[in-house]
Amino acid sequence: MTRKKKPEYRFIREKKGNILFIYDPIFKINYYYICCPTHKRFREILGKEVKITGLAEKKGTSGGCVVTYDSGEVCCIWTNKKCAGLVAHEVLHALTMLIRAGHKIEFNDHTEEMYCLAMEYAVKAIMVP
16 A cells, blocks of 8 residues: 655745745745845845835844734844754744734644744745755
């Protein structure tokens, strides 16, 4: 007896300019990922390329995320290097903000697997060359 192969989960992703645009069709989450040296440069890219402005500057950090509602619900993730650990760190922040707010699902023993799957897929979508 042969087992059916599970269909592969696929993000919709496209790189435009300095931004990797990712859409998660299961959780209906939009991510903008930017890898650049400083938070100041992250803010400049968001302002110039997608017209998101007004973010406060953060100094001395290696990454960050912000949820904005300027052009629909979008999570903007920034890291100063494309490192899986750092990306995973920021994705988890993003997911807790988005899933708690948008889906009203708290992180607990019953929802942990859902958060882990969403995190796995988002990190893969960002880290794939």
